Amino acid sequence: EPEVTQTPSHQVTQMGQEVILRCVPISNHLYFYWYRQILGQKVEFLVSFYNNEISEKSEIFDDQFSVERPDGSNFTLKIRSTKLEDSAMYFCASNLAKNIQYFGAGTRLSVL
Amino acid sequence: GENVEQHPSTLSVQEGDSAVIKCTYSDSASNYFPWYKQELGKGPQLIIDIRSNVGEKKDQRIAVTLNKTAKHFSLHITETQPEDSAVYFCAASKNTDKLIFGTGTRLQVFP
Numbered sequence: 001e002p003e004v005t006q007t008p009s010h011q012v013t014q015m016g017q018e019v020i021l022r023c024v025p026i027s028n029h030l031y032f033y034w035y036r037q038i039l040g041q042k043v044e045f046l047v048s049f050y051n052n053e054i055s056e057k058s059e060i061f062d063d064q065f066s067v068e069r070p071d072g073s074n075f076t077l078k079i080r081s082t083k084l085e086d087s088a089m090y091f092c093a094s095n096l097a098k099n100i101q102y103f104g105a106g107t108r109l110s111v112l
Numbered sequence: 113g114e115n116v117e118q119h120p121s122t123l124s125v126q127e128g129d130s131a132v133i134k135c136t137y138s139d140s141a142s143n144y145f146p147w148y149k150q151e152l153g154k155g156p157q158l159i160i161d162i163r164s165n166v167g168e169k170k171d172q173r174i175a176v177t178l179n180k181t182a183k184h185f186s187l188h189i190t191e192t193q194p195e196d197s198a199v200y201f202c203a204a205s206k207n208t209d210k211l212i213f214g215t216g217t218r219l220q221v222f223p
Contacts, residue, residue, distance in 0.1 A: 043213040103155035
């Protein structure tokens with residue numbers, strides 16, 4: 001069964017450093033999303049991406065965040081200068097024609 | 113914007129009993145309501161979903177009901193098994209775009 005894959009599974013970084021979280025969505029999917037989940041809390045929407053541009057973003061997704069689909073398969077989330085409060089699980093999701101969203105296993109980001 | 117409330121936050125049941133989790137949403141334009149199961153260390157996995165043109169949907173031991181007038185929807189799991197133990201999230205969406213999640217319910221099924 002096709003799946004969304006995310007790397008790395010765990011990323012540790014120092015405050016102020018840049019991190020790039022990587023995702024490979026399901027191959028024929030067209031809509032891509034990033035969500036985050038702070039430990040013990042609910043999953044929160046960050047950004048949606050379609051046709052090589054952001055279609056919607058939340059208040060959390062400020063100027064420190066950016067997304068990119070550099071080639072036909074990868075979808076990345078970059079945090080320019082990490083803060084302690086960026087520590088969370090980050091989930092990538094994708095769907096085809098706004099159907100069911102499939103989630104990856106997530107990247108745990110720890111900012112020290 | 114949309115807000116989704118979910119109750120209870122924790123639920124403990126005996127194996128074989130039923131479990132019910134309830135959610136309410138605020139935006140009457142929401143028309144897609146999925147339920148996700150999240151096991152420890154994994155991403156959310158869709159277990160069932162319902163669209164606003166349907167009042168009830170069932171898949172084996174799992175069922176979801178939707179009351180559009182009251183803006184609430186519920187997940188029903190019958191004949192619970194220990195492997196049903198997980199965190200369950202409801203969500204609401206317009207046209208299956210961004211998902212707004214509830215706060216989650218930790219379900220524990222005791223043998």
